[in-house]
Amino acid sequence: MTVDFEAPARRVIPPTKLAHVVLRTNNFAKMVEFYKDFLGADVIYESDFLAFLTYDEEHHRVAIAAVPGTKGKDKMTCGLEHLAFAFSTIADLLLAYRQRKQKGILPLWPVNHGPTTSIYYKDPDGNMIETQADNFDNPDDATKFMKSKFFSENPVGTDFDPEDHIKRLSNGEHESDLKKRVEIGPRGLPDFF
Template structure:
């Protein structure tokens, strides 16, 4: 479980993006998260969407370019929803606003819908598929997960249709096993 001799933080406070297009990024993230801007200048902006004073910030840097899919560094941010229904309703709302997913997948531990922001940063929206951390940990140490740590692609429209037709969320969150898969789609 790692070195327990260091005092661990109790939470992740915020993420800061460098961008050459502050207005576009700010508009995207405000809409995408339903966030409010708590401060904005020509050089920096701060957003919040929960109890924290800010979760996402942006620094205007004119020389910044879009994120390269092959660049080293942060791959994506992930935002959790309390239920499959909430994740799928958020998907539906985002679709109405013009946000189309880049990838939809049941990883096993989570059901996830990925998007891209205007600078090419990947954003995961997810719901935990297991009731307890112990169940999730057991799956992540299973042969099924070892064979396929990436997951099985899903269609959120179909999941929403099934959910609204009375299918159980737990049945819909059970990953369909497809065999070996060890890489995410290009561009994610």
């Protein structure tokens, strides 16, 4: 196949995937241990100042770098708001929640956004991490919901109790019931943003 590098472009060719993220820290050992536990990840390489971790077939998904002079996070500055990791099912999302809880990693915010059911956490540096499961079987249905009056009224979502969801699943309730967002009307961002 010949590529025409000189052809005018209406838009840039999109990447095939998001490969990895790199986190800068002044808390190296705690961050590496946290992400190993949080993601069930393996360390592929680690030195005094750099670690590469993976949880799938990719050689690394998260890298952590101890950079001299790095200051603590200031939540009032511009920057990346959070990382998000997806699970195939609500049951897997909740199982990971329980396994993290056993390791002392507690959630910050469980919320059904509508398109996803999500549980947020903070790492030792204060970076937010979202874990999520899709609520719709295909992206077109999620997009339709995001264009609905319900999403327009409340693009943030409705809080839920993961323990209640676990109880409901354990009692035989179907995941499709848990995926339906309870509509609560207008809502702004929580205080921790």
